[in-house]
Amino acid sequence: MTLTADPADTVAAPAARPRRRDRTFLTGAVLVGIVVAAALVSLVWTPYDPLPVHAQERLTGPAAGHLLGTDSYGRDVLSLLMYGARISLLVGFTAVLIATVLGVPTGVGAAMAGGRVEQVLMRATDVALAFPALLLTIVLGATFGAGTATAAIALGIGAAPSFARVARSGTLQVMSREYVTAARAANRGPLWIAARHVLPNIAGLVIVQSSVAFAIAVLSEAALSYLGYGTRPPTPSWGVMLQDGQGFLYEHPMLVVWPGLAIALTVLGLNLLGDGLRDWLDPRMEGGR
Amino acid sequence: MSALTDTATVSVRGLRVSSPTAELVHGVDLDIAPGERFGLIGESGSGKSLTAYALLGLLDEDLTATGEVAVTGVPGNVLDASESTMSRVRGRVASIVFQEPMTALNPLMKVGAQVAETLLWHGRADSRAMAHTAAVELLDQVRLPDPAHLAGQYPHQLSGGQRQRVVIAMALANDPALLVCDEPTTALDVTVQARVLQLISSLARARGSALLFISHDLAVVASVADRVAVMQHGRIVEQGPVQEVFTAPRHPYTRALIAASDLEAVDEHGRLGTVDSTHTGRTTRKRADQASAAPHDVLADDAPEQVFNAVPDGGHALLRIRDLRREYRGGRRVVHGLRGVSFDVREGQKLGIVGESGSGKSTLLRMVAALDRPTSGTVQLSGTDLAAAGRAELRRLRGDVSIVFQDPAASLDPRMPVSAIVAEPLRGLSRAETADRVREVIAAVGLPADAPRRYPHQFSGGQRQRISIARALVTRPQLLIADEPVSALDVSVRAQVLNLVADLADEYALTLLFISHDLGVVAHVCDTVLVLADGRIVEAGPTRQVLEHPRHQFTTELVAATPRLSDALAAHATPEEDR
8 A cells, every 4th residue: 555645735626515505606697698798799789770760660579670669769678778788787787896996995905904903994984874875875876966067976985984994894804814924924014014015815705795895886776866866868777768668657668667677687686607716716715634 | 239130231222224316334333331431432423423323313304323222221122212212311311421511501501400301301300408418528529729709600710621611510419320421521621631641530430320422532441441342334343342452453454544543653755654554663863862952951940031942143934922911802801822832944944833722822823923913022033024014015924824624614715615615815826826836835735736726615634734735835924834634634644644643744844833832743744842731831942951950830730631542551550540
């Protein structure tokens, strides 16, 4: 019998991921993928131009030429959905970007500084957290003019505190690890430790938080547009479609169902993606023997 | 007493445990007779814990197990038993004590209540009051001080050893026929370990329970078990009475394991026998035997300024520490990390620092490495007072000191490749120079040339510790501080890493500060030793002398409590009652 110097020379390959989790990630990825594809395609082509009004063809159900029918202005519903996908994704992306840029440095800085600095930063974050995003949108809208961009910025600012919280707790965990002590013993300053050790190790947490925030942003944009504080008609976002279709709820319910379904499936997809990402990233982050 | 028939308490035939990707246990057969004490030895990945969990139906959901497992009190095959059947068995017929008592106890429940709960659940007590009385009595039987008062405390208010005793009390509350212990003392201090082992042994015997004791530590198993089985890679490679297996091992792995864990045996070059070496002679030319000019001092009550291991003013002292104190203030409470520690370290000396948890070892390390400032006292490195040094000077001094940490998994950033990890302490060098240095130290620690490109999780524990050592050497330090560098490693790997540290210390002319709780390890690497207890140095002197003729009570206790294979085997030759 041969004796190996190191019984477990290389760690065994990680055990196969349970199939349940894979399905979550896959389903989420597929749903989100469809939305992204629709948005991208809409940049170059839609079945019909969604913007101009064709009064003659109002409110047809699924008919030849219009897969999903037309709305009260005679616009093709499918084209509107595709265009709306673009808006939802844009708002989501912008909001997450703003939230990350504002929130993550705050959280990391607070955790690494500790003491009074940490207290001040985190209490400020708490104040921001208490401020409703809707109110912020209205205020910003009144000051700068309502629209998609204002909504996106307001949502981003509103989501920043949760990013700060997540970044802070992740940073605290990383700072307590021995490899950070080793870095300090190796003469490395806080900026280096933040850039080389903290950020890569909290990336997983931030990504998962991003997917959740994205979903919330999409939902919030739809809600804001429905209420008239977000995207302004005639620009079709899913929320605006809800607003338009509201008046025809009894005769043509599908006008509301299609955008509603689009919102629901997008948010579901993003949440599943977030769950799947978290499960996928978690065991790798642990390292283990 | 448990009522047992002549049939075996545990009978296992052809046990196989598989995960979705691999088979982890490849057909295990074993029997445990009623009241027998059975030891299961193996390293990480040997399958010893899985075998034990299979007996109690504790295997993970993703694992599949086949074979026949019979445990007294469980009808049919345990592997087929339902969860409801097993939940009535666990705690009554068969109990298990795990390694980490803090996670085994409910942090929100008083300790007495938890013991009482197991009595009530299994119908051993009829009322709450009865259960409580019985619980206090059990706490007394596990030799906890003031059991009535302790029963009203929460787990976090107890020490590690006390918590483990509580877990043992819960396990034995219902007089189980089988007690399974999975590394129950590995997380405890050496002196506590000795007492807990004795407790387990005597209680199991008094109640007639069969004992299945799992550990990687041969000496510990030898002191507790009558029969032993050695597992490797999911198979039992050897089985038999303890005396026989350890004095006349037949399987090469058993032989190698005994050789590797016996830190007394070195070859003619003073090197430890490792799993892949064949050592012939048993000449003890350990570092401990080398003549050390250090004085053997013991803490005197009336000499508060006593300097241990003193180096005269002309001599080359790398480190001079005077009256170092560190207090931690948390609100009103003050915790004394160090209560006035004074000692010197000569250049080139290999100094061991021995102490248990709470002795102040880690605090001392942080002071010397300039990671923390003392409340009072001075640390002089190469003649410069660390407290008085400016930023630039401190940075330079830090470059002269390197640390190797205990946990190979936690001390390496999992997101960084090895090349970046090892190069982290280097500053002010060009890229080419950095790469050269990295290559040099990687080769010096015996890692393959492609190691710099890979990530920590692709390496084993022993290899990761080598990476840690490489990182410590890359700045060509003067002082290397090793903080329990082999405690988290498997026995067979320990010897290799110790040999490596000893070799490198010679080759790079390092002064070594070796912190450990394991006397055997310290005896092998260090010529001088310092014993820390409760924030003070209690004894210091040449290693051999201090260990063979300890003068302070604490050192004597520590030496006596350290489990040694030879002692344990000798004890087996003496009659039962004396143990």
